[in-house]
Amino acid sequence: MSGQIPKYPPAALSDEPMPKRISTPAGDRLSTIIEGGGASHLSRSTRSSSRLSMNRVSAGLGLPPRESHEQSYTTIWSDANLPVRDSEKVDRSWRDDNFFLRRGGWKRLILLILIFVIIIVGVVLGLVFGLKSRNSKQSAPPSTKTNADTTPTSSFSSSSSGSSSDPDPTPTHTAAAAPSASSTPSKFPIGTYSMVTYLSTVQTNCTSNPDTWTCFPYSTYGENQAKSMTTFNWNITAGSSPDTYKISSTDDPFSVSFSNVDLNIVDKGQASEHYMFQLTYDKQVQPSASLTDDDATTTCFYNATTFQSYLYTQMAKDYPSSGIKDANASYTEWPFAMRVEEVAGGGDNVPNCYKTNNNVVGDQIDSDSLKPQAGGELCDCLYLNWFP
Known part of the structure; x- marks a missing residue:
């Protein structure tokens, strides 16, 4: 018996505990996998391991280390070798x-x-x-011309109605500061004023003969600064209701005479506030050149000539300068900017010219030099006391 190989392994080997199944979620997931083929593989592995152990004992090599068995089981049940559910993959992703x-x-x-x-x-x-x-x-004031030696230009625009197409020709310049309310008359605008202006421009488009349209004092500012001065003496009175006024000419060297014409306020409370009046009259002109072969004295009439004025209350004036005085300025000067116009439109019988003798109107002159002009063509006299 001593020389025979024991039929069963020694007690030391039989006492080795069998591997225990680890109860974990991963173990539960693998329960299906290790059943069947997995169980037979484990049985064969156990028998093979037992034979190897007995051979090692009989050969005097002793038992293999226990850690190798435990490590093999640990490797089998580790999470790295276990399959991962799709839900866990989504969660990790x-x-x-x-x-x-x-x-x-x-x-x-x-x-x-x-x-x-x-x-x-x-x-x-x-x-x-x-x-x-x-x-x-945008709000910065534009540069202006305040040099008295600069020839002013008119901002007048024409229309076929025989008057300015701009009902509110507000000055576009920025002059010196306008007078304060304390420097104006207590009942302003009531009072008598001298409107000192200069003849700015003359237009003769309404007639085929420019000698038949003239503007007092017959010299523009550009032609002669001193001779271009023109003064209108006007009297402003209160109207029948508040903020209404009447205006009349008085001691006016200019030929236009009028009385108690309505003076209306426009743009009240704004920077362009002004008083405005307008009237129609028959302008008489004595041509500067003869219209007849016998050099007869003639007089031309522009019927329905428009005379209009804009008297501003906020815009400052530029003219006249402190060194210029007008002998015809008998009253307080209007303290603000102003504009005066005479306008006549072209058409048939514009103008009507007649021979005169001692201021008696005679025969009408029918001359080739007096061809009618289109109604939209205007003749104009423009007076200002500010420089555009």
Whole structure:
């Protein structure tokens, strides 16, 4: 018996505990896998291991280390070798791809929000300051001509009605500061005023013969500054209701005479506030050159000539300067800008010219030099006390 191999392994080997199944979720998932083929493989592995152990004992090599068995079981049941459910894959993928669960995700989001807010604030501030800069440029007063040696130009525009097409020809210049309310008469505009102006421009488009249209004092500012001065002496009285007035001419060297014409206020309370009146009369002109072969004295009539004036209450005047005086200015000068016009339109019998003898009207002159002009063609005399 001593020389025979024991039929069964020694007690030391039989006392070795059998591997225990680890009760874990991973173990439960693998229960299906290890049953069947897995069980037979484990049985064969156990028998093979037993034979190897007995051979090692009989050969005097001793038992194999226990850790090798335990490590093999541990390797079999480790999570690395276990299958992963699809739901766990989705959960892990979501955790890997989620921006907010990454390290620094919230900090990056806050940084992006701050950058966006800074950009918005910068755009808003740029728009605000840009609009303010543009408005300040638009509100800046334009450069003006205040040199008395500069020839003024008219801003007059014509229409076929025989009067200015601009019912409110507001001065477009910026002169010196207008007089304060304390420097004007207490009952302004009631009073008698001398309207000191200069003859700015003369237009003769309504007649085929420019010698038949003249404007007092017969010299423009550009031709002769001193001789272009013209003074209108007018009296303003109160009307029958508040803010209504009447205006009349008085001691006027100019030939236009009128009485108690309505004087209406326009654009009240605004920078362009002014009083305006308009009337129609027959303008008489003694041509500067003869119209007949016998050099007879002639007189031309422009029927329905429009005479109109704009007396401003906020716009300052430029003319006359402190060194210029007019002997015909018998009253207080109008303290603000003003504009006076005579306008006549073309057409048939414009003008009507007659021979005269000792101021007695005689025969009408029928001359080739007096061809009718279109109704839209105007003759104009423009007087100002400011420089456009």
